[in-house]
Amino acid sequence: MFHDQSGTLFHRVSRWHMPSTTSRRRRRSVPLSKERLIAATIEILDAEGEDALTFRTLAAHLSTGPGAIYHHVASKAELLMSAASRVISVAIDGSSGEQNPVAALRATAAAVFDAIDAHPWIGAQLTREPWQLAVVQMLEAFGRIFRELGVAKLAQFNTASTLVHYVLGLAGQYAAGARTLGSRTDREAFLLGVTEQWRQLDASTYPFVHSVAEGFEQHDDRKQFLAGVDVILAGALSR
Amino acid sequence: MFHDQSGTLFHRVSRWHMPSTTSRRRRRSVPLSKERLIAATIEILDAEGEDALTFRTLAAHLSTGPGAIYHHVASKAELLMSAASRVISVAIDGSSGEQNPVAALRATAAAVFDAIDAHPWIGAQLTREPWQLAVVQMLEAFGRIFRELGVAKLAQFNTASTLVHYVLGLAGQYAAGARTLGSRTDREAFLLGVTEQWRQLDASTYPFVHSVAEGFEQHDDRKQFLAGVDVILAGALSR
DNA sequence: ACCTGAACACCGTTCAAGT
DNA sequence: ACCTGAACACCGTTCAAGT
Numbered sequence: 001m002f003h004d005q006s007g008t009l010f011h012r013v014s015r016w017h018m019p020s021t022t023s024r025r026r027r028r029s030v031p032l033s034k035e036r037l038i039a040a041t042i043e044i045l046d047a048e049g050e051d052a053l054t055f056r057t058l059a060a061h062l063s064t065g066p067g068a069i070y071h072h073v074a075s076k077a078e079l080l081m082s083a084a085s086r087v088i089s090v091a092i093d094g095s096s097g098e099q100n101p102v103a104a105l106r107a108t109a110a111a112v113f114d115a116i117d118a119h120p121w122i123g124a125q126l127t128r129e130p131w132q133l134a135v136v137q138m139l140e141a142f143g144r145i146f147r148e149l150g151v152a153k154l155a156q157f158n159t160a161s162t163l164v165h166y167v168l169g170l171a172g173q174y175a176a177g178a179r180t181l182g183s184r185t186d187r188e189a190f191l192l193g194v195t196e197q198w199r200q201l202d203a204s205t206y207p208f209v210h211s212v213a214e215g216f217e218q219h220d221d222r223k224q225f226l227a228g229v230d231v232i233l234a235g236a237l238s239r
Numbered sequence: 240m241f242h243d244q245s246g247t248l249f250h251r252v253s254r255w256h257m258p259s260t261t262s263r264r265r266r267r268s269v270p271l272s273k274e275r276l277i278a279a280t281i282e283i284l285d286a287e288g289e290d291a292l293t294f295r296t297l298a299a300h301l302s303t304g305p306g307a308i309y310h311h312v313a314s315k316a317e318l319l320m321s322a323a324s325r326v327i328s329v330a331i332d333g334s335s336g337e338q339n340p341v342a343a344l345r346a347t348a349a350a351v352f353d354a355i356d357a358h359p360w361i362g363a364q365l366t367r368e369p370w371q372l373a374v375v376q377m378l379e380a381f382g383r384i385f386r387e388l389g390v391a392k393l394a395q396f397n398t399a400s401t402l403v404h405y406v407l408g409l410a411g412q413y414a415a416g417a418r419t420l421g422s423r424t425d426r427e428a429f430l431l432g433v434t435e436q437w438r439q440l441d442a443s444t445y446p447f448v449h450s451v452a453e454g455f456e457q458h459d460d461r462k463q464f465l466a467g468v469d470v471i472l473a474g475a476l477s478r
Numbered sequence: 479a480c481c482t483g484a485a486c487a488c489c490g491t492t493c494a495a496g497t
Numbered sequence: 498a499c500c501t502g503a504a505c506a507c508c509g510t511t512c513a514a515g516t
Contacts, residue, residue, distance in 0.1 A: 031480080055509065065482040067511075076509065127366045130415035131433050136440070136448055143447035157451045162405060162467035169408030176369035194370050201375070208382035209375055212396045228401035235474030270499080294490060304501040306492075315490065 032062065034072045034082070041083045045121040050179060081132045084125045088134040091115035092141050101148040102233065108141050109167070109229045113222060116171045123175025126168050138164050151236055159236040166232060170225055191217045271301065273311045273321070280322045284360040289418060320371045323364045327373040330354035331380050340387040341472065347380050348406070348468045352461060355410045362414025365407050377403050390475055398475040405471060409464055430456045 030036070040061050044053045055066040055076065062068075073079045095111030098104035116122050126134060143160035151159055181190050198206070198213040269275070279300050283292050294305040294315065301307075312318045334350030337343035355361050365373060382399035390398055420429050437445070437452040 054507090056507095059483095065484095066509080067483065068481050070510075071480060124366060127363060127411035127415060130412050130419060130429075131436075135412075136437065136445070140445050140448050143451065147447065156447075157455075158463070158466045159470055160447070161463070162470045165408035165412065165467065166401060166405045167408065168411055169404035169406065172366035172407055172411055173369050173374075173404065176366060180369060190369075197370075198375065206375070206379050208386065208395075208399070209379050212382065216396075224397065224400070227397045228404065231398055231401045231471060231474035233474070234477040235470035235472070238473040238477045293488090295488095298502095304503095305490080306502065307500050309491075310499060 032064065032068055032072055036062070037069060037072055037079060038082050038086055041079055042087065042119070045083070046119055050121045050124060077129060080125050081129055081134070084122050085133040085137065087115050087119050087122055088112065088137050092137060096141075101145050105142070105145045105149075105233060106226065106229060108145065109163070110222070110226060112138065112167055113170075113225050116174055117222070120175045120178035123171035123173070124179070127172050135164060135168070138167060146236060149237065152239070155236070155239065159232070162236075163229070163232050166228055170228070174221070187221070188217060191219070271303065271307055271311055275301070276308060276311055276318060277321050277325055280318055281326065281358070284322070285358055289360045289363060316368060319364050320368055320373070323361050324372040324376065326354050326358050326361060327351065327376050331376060335380075340384050344381070344384045344388075344472060345465065345468060347384065348402070349461070349465060351377060351406055352409075352464050355413055356461070359414045359417035362410035362412070363418070366411050374403060374407070377406060385475060388476065391478070394475070394478065398471070401475075402468070402471050405467055409467070413460070426460070427456060430458070 037058070040058060041053060044058060044061060055069055059066040059069060069079075073082070091111045091114065092108060095107045096104070098107045122134075126132070139160055142163045143156055146156050146159050177187070177190055181187070195213045195216045198209050198216075201209060203210050276297070279297060280292060283297060283300060294308055298305040298308060308318075312321070330350040330353065331347060334346045335343075337346045361373075365371065378399055381402045382395055385395050385398050416426070416429055420426070434452045434455045437448050437455075440448060442449050
């Protein structure tokens, strides 16, 4: 719950942006800026989910009209890319410092997972634009570690991008789960619904899925994610 | 280009649905059905891209009104899930038959890649709803092979879902690339633009990205994808 | 230069009215 | 039962008008 630096950071900042009349009045005295827009975007996405972020709600949050936003960002896509990149850089920067490269890789991956857990809308966003800055930041962080690990020159990009794609795929599924969940119900109920659907599939055409259905409800997403990281790490070191 | 069974299949079917007046008149004599809606959906997505599929264009394509669609599917989300699942099952079914499990895994993964290549809109769709049927179908296909490979019982789900997430992540990036591309320009121009952006990043904060930027333009997406599959396969077998 | 908010050109979905 | 298409409640974005 609290293993995300960026989550707590933005949580602290968010008191400034509470929709109380006092703070809203204080807010209007400061001019709009891209920074302010990104902060408000992250706040709304975290608190109310992806569907809640429209240029109308964002503008209302900042006590202005939707048109004002276009003086600081070119489009909603640019705003979302900037918000995602912000969250990912905070996560990656906060996880650096490990000396052992294997530990560093796990720490970085875990930090990214925790950022996605705290801001599940990122999962959908990273898929919306290809090779956006947030994705390149991950490639850089992972690639540098694989190089330190002594992975051969040509394999460095292969292994790093494999890990990046794995993270993106998991982030996407995670975000989709959070979206269909609404922010209230807990994740176990969602997983229970998933296994319920799995059990209703024909057992002879889906034997594997049936065999893993039991026990899936109480599986630990974070542990599961890190297990996948270790599979890729083992594969990278096996040549 | 032609390594996708589903692609050619739907291409052949698509003559029925050409927007010529004759076929459109012939079409109206047949009642609407979910099957027909799915076929038309895939057709429009393949030919015109994700943005072109609206319930208005789909209805016009079938010479009816948008409301008629709701007699056969509950929502646009359901229609897209069904379309994705259709494409994935055709791809997976067409790739079965390999006896050697390692060859089978590579063949299945390649078939899924080719399906994504032929229908890039799938990449975005698979991220839209969590654990939708198309994703479960991949989990089943991969999981069964990992079991055959002798992966330990507890690791079977780990390794299979790692591979599924990797495929989903790559599919998402691929689809995003295809979307920003428009369907006409070739992929090399897109990759050139990506590396151009990479080169403009600060070289001291992005040393790894800079080091892999050269040569990235002419990299082979399919080969790259299969290299990642082999990394995960090696990791799965390394314990 | 920056902001405002009505207006434009769309969406997915609903629903009264038809056959 | 199935279809039709106008209407509803929204979007992101634009732009004339203000300060």
